[in-house]
Amino acid sequence: MVRMPETRPYHHGDLRTALxxxxxxxxxxxxxxxxxxxxLAREVGVSHAAPxxxxxxxxxxxxxxxxxxxxxxxxxxAAAEDPALPLEPRLTALARAYLGFAIDNAELLxxxxxxxxxxxxxxxxxxxVEQTIxxxxxxxxxxxxxxxxxxxxxEQLNLVTGATLHGVADFISAGWLTPEAALAGVDGLxxxxxxxxxxx
Amino acid sequence: MVRMPETRPYHHGDLRTALxxxxxxxxxxxxxxxxxxxxLAREVGVSHAAPxxxxxxxxxxxxxxxxxxxxxxxxxxAAAEDPALPLEPRLTALARAYLGFAIDNAELLxxxxxxxxxxxxxxxxxxxVEQTIxxxxxxxxxxxxxxxxxxxxxEQLNLVTGATLHGVADFISAGWLTPEAALAGVDGLxxxxxxxxxxx
DNA sequence: ACCTGAACACCGTTCAAGT
DNA sequence: ACCTGAACACCGTTCAAGT
Numbered sequence: 371m372v373r374m375p376e377t378r379p380y381h382h383g384d385l386r387t388a389l390x391x392x393x394x395x396x397x398x399x400x401x402x403x404x405x406x407x408x409x410l411a412r413e414v415g416v417s418h419a420a421p422x423x424x425x426x427x428x429x430x431x432x433x434x435x436x437x438x439x440x441x442x443x444x445x446x447x448a449a450a451e452d453p454a455l456p457l458e459p460r461l462t463a464l465a466r467a468y469l470g471f472a473i474d475n476a477e478l479l480x481x482x483x484x485x486x487x488x489x490x491x492x493x494x495x496x497x498x499v500e501q502t503i504x505x506x507x508x509x510x511x512x513x514x515x516x517x518x519x520x521x522x523x524x525e526q527l528n529l530v531t532g533a534t535l536h537g538v539a540d541f542i543s544a545g546w547l548t549p550e551a552a553l554a555g556v557d558g559l560x561x562x563x564x565x566x567x568x569x570x
Numbered sequence: 571m572v573r574m575p576e577t578r579p580y581h582h583g584d585l586r587t588a589l590x591x592x593x594x595x596x597x598x599x600x601x602x603x604x605x606x607x608x609x610l611a612r613e614v615g616v617s618h619a620a621p622x623x624x625x626x627x628x629x630x631x632x633x634x635x636x637x638x639x640x641x642x643x644x645x646x647x648a649a650a651e652d653p654a655l656p657l658e659p660r661l662t663a664l665a666r667a668y669l670g671f672a673i674d675n676a677e678l679l680x681x682x683x684x685x686x687x688x689x690x691x692x693x694x695x696x697x698x699v700e701q702t703i704x705x706x707x708x709x710x711x712x713x714x715x716x717x718x719x720x721x722x723x724x725e726q727l728n729l730v731t732g733a734t735l736h737g738v739a740d741f742i743s744a745g746w747l748t749p750e751a752a753l754a755g756v757d758g759l760x761x762x763x764x765x766x767x768x769x770x
Numbered sequence: 771a772c773c774t775g776a777a778c779a780c781c782g783t784t785c786a787a788g789t
Numbered sequence: 790a791c792c793t794g795a796a797c798a799c800c801g802t803t804c805a806a807g808t
Contacts, residue, residue: 382791382792385791385792406780406781406782407781407782407783408780408781408782409781416792416793417792417793417794418781418782418793418794419783419784419785419792419793419794419795420791420792420793422782422783422784422792423790423791423792424791427782427783428782428783483740483744484744510767513767517769518768519767519768519769520762520765520767520768520769522758526755526758526759526762527762527767529738529741529747529755529759530734530758530759530762530763530767531767532737532741533733533734533735533736533737533738533740533741533759534730534733534734534737535733535737536733536737536740536741537732537733537734537735537736537737537738537740538729538733538737540683540733540736540737540740541729541732541733541736544683544684547729555726555729558722558726558730559726559729559730559733562720562726562727562730562766563730563766563767564766564767564768565720565766565768566762566763566764566765566766566767566768567710567713567719567720567727567730567731567763567764567766568718568719568720568764568765568766569717569718569719569720570770582772582773585772585773606799606800606801607800607801607802608799608800608801609800616773616774617773617774617775618774618775618800618801619773619774619775619776619802619803619804620772620773620774622773622801622802622803623771623772623773624772627801627802628801628802
């Protein structure tokens with residue numbers, strides 16, 4: 371093995387990864403608004419034009435960041451899912467995991483939901499989104515198969531449930547709901563979702 | 571009356587309003603990303619530093635824009651509300667109105683929900699938000715008083731309902747749901763909200 | 771009171787040139 | 790193949806000076 375000199379080598383090695391890592395730290399510490407390619411380049415110790423080799427433009431970096439976000443969220447949700455549990459606690463666990471992710475990654479989640487990356491569609495992104503939604507899909511499909519929830523278009527049921535969870539997550543991001551209040555209300559939230567607002 | 575010269579007068583007259591109007595058009599036509607104070611100034615025919623007299627900084631203009639958004643949304647919701655209607659159609663009408671606003675004002679709605687304007691709190695904004703939420707509040711409070719929906723913390727019920735509506739609106743903004751699909755699903759959405767996912 | 775013009779410190783993106 | 794340096798066309802914000 372050859373000893374590397376103390377000075378930074380001409381080639382970074384894994385600039386792409388380094389940029390994404392730095393970007394996510396900035397996102398978390400200073401918000402989306404103060405995420406600049408030039409500053410990222412500075413942090414990583416590379417010229418301001420270097421990121422251009424790895425990301426076509428700023429949006430491409432944001433897309434890549436969103437992709438890692440979906441991949442991580444999908445893993446978090448899959449891990450929280452326990453098919454052995456009865457419907458209500460199973461759904462509650464999923465909701466708790468999602469809200470936890472939203473609390474810990476508010477800015478990233480906002481990026482993931484940004485109405486920006488429709489045209490590219492990037493196969494990978496579609497897969498990651500699919501996997502993210504998958505956990506909820508399975509819970510509702512299982513429940514429907516067992517007759518534990520009403521019949522009807524699974525898409526529609528999925529939409530209602532997903533929208534409710536996402537709505538709460540967004541309320542947290544927007545600062546209209548404290549993380550504590552959100553987590554404290556999860557049980558009630560899922561209960562209403564399952565049993566409805568009308569009395570039984 | 572003195573005839574005004576053909577050349578633009580030194581004082582604009584109502585620069586503040588003109589900037590907000592131009593800003594909303596840009597928002598609708600080209601998106602939040604391409605909203606620049608300098609371009610706004612150009613469109614309105616004023617020097618690039620002029621907006622600074624009326625808005626402390628760019629965020630202040632965005633806040634003012636969000637405020638007008640809430641005021642308009644509050645009016646739309648209040649107009650759609652019909653206390654004479656039974657609970658389910660009354661709630662459906664509100665949902666339809668909110669989703670309609672979301673469809674027609676996607677970028678503006680995103681701005682309204684942006685997790686930016688927490689510190690200022692600006693009395694006016696708080697009032698506008700309050701009035702926006704008011705319509706839903708009244709529907710649920712009335713229903714609860716009549717025993718048409720379950721007892722419990724109104725805040726919590728409001729949260730679930732509001733989150734669901736907002737979640738769907740955000741799905742539309744994000745492009746994950748077409749406006750047509752959303753509007754077609756409103757009845758089912760409200761029905762699930764009232765009756766729950768579990769069979770009765 | 772309201773606006774201008776110049777100045778400052780930033781951006782993102784491109785492209786010849788270097789290693 | 791990967792990166793640099795200079796250049797270009799933008800930004801937001803500030804501030805003396807003009808009307």
